[in-house]
Amino acid sequence: MASQAEGSSSKKKPITIITIGMAGAGKSTFVQRINSYLHSLDPPKPPYILNLDPAVTHVPYEANIDIRDTVNYQEVMKQYNLGPNGGIMTALNLFTTKFDQVLDLVEKRADDVDYVILDTPGQIEIFTWSASGSIITDAVASSLPTVVAYIIDTPRTTAPATFMSNMLYACSILYKTKLPFVLVFNKTDVQPHDFALDWMTDFEAFQLALATHGGTRDSEGEPTYMNSLMNSMSLVLDEFYKNLKAVGVSSVTGDGVKEFFEAVDASREEYEKDYLPELERARKRKEETLQAAKQDSMNRLLKDLTIDREKNPAFAAQDRWDPDAEDDDDDDDETNIIDRSADPWPGQYVDLTRAQRHPDEDINWPRPG
């Protein structure tokens, strides 16, 4: 996949915002809110939106590309005999096989939009711990400046242990993706996020909250194992907090959305300074390894051919490669990702054909996990 992020052009490339968060944290409502905020600007800056949740029944915004137009998740569950999570993951795997088309559509619109927004499946691990989630994230990030918006349900994060679990999860995503990261404390209309900022900036404030929260001492008044563990982990997290931006947002009232975009715009620089050079290094390493492996295979092939020809000169004389005899089964030209803003939607489409080489083949690919 060609990187275009480093190319120079008069217009800045759009920033991709990948929204990730626990089930019910408010991802879809947040996407709807930032979408309406961008529309309300003068001049308006309508974003390009991708819905990657195949199981959602309703999204409160108009997606440009919707996974549900390509893969019927109910059908995937039936065909592959899967439960709901396996169905979502397999649907995402199937969609990922077409992601080059998605990127093409996004890149075609790169000159007209400033923001590309990805709404991810409700079950966070389906996106963050699956191969398809990584492929999608890497593909997008190698093509456009990208930032992860980690949506947190603030009212449900006021207990120190829950707060820490959520932060550890965020930390794991940050280190996995290595992308610029914005923590979005959502639902501030219900619960202001000051306590969270306090805990993130003042280590002792968190320790105090931990010590005074119920269940942290055993019957003899000693700190519990859990309490000691959380104490140690909060030290680790202290380092992690330095690497990210945090904003409080209410997706219902729109409070904090402006600050969110300031954080996103500031992340562009971070992406260019930290992520891109690392991406280039990784690419170069991969290219060198590939070249070395190719050269090695070629040397071995030539050596085998020489021995073969010496042993069987008659066969060697007939051994000619006929390019016309090659099987031409390259069906990559097939297009079936739909940009709703450009094409009419032809109806529900289930792309399972590529998973089976012939109709009665009894295989279950791609498997979840």
Ligand SMILES: Nc1nc2c(ncn2[C@@H]2O[C@H](COP(=O)(O)OP(=O)(O)OP(=O)(O)O)[C@@H](O)[C@H]2O)c(=O)[nH]1
């Ligand atoms: N009060 C308040 N409620 C919110 C806010 N954002 C989202 N909600 C509510 O939180 C619930 C979950 O919101 P969704 O946007 O569906 O959350 P989600 O993370 O997309 O949910 P899944 O994809 O199903 O995991 C809904 O009832 C929303 O109305 C907010 O800022 N304030």
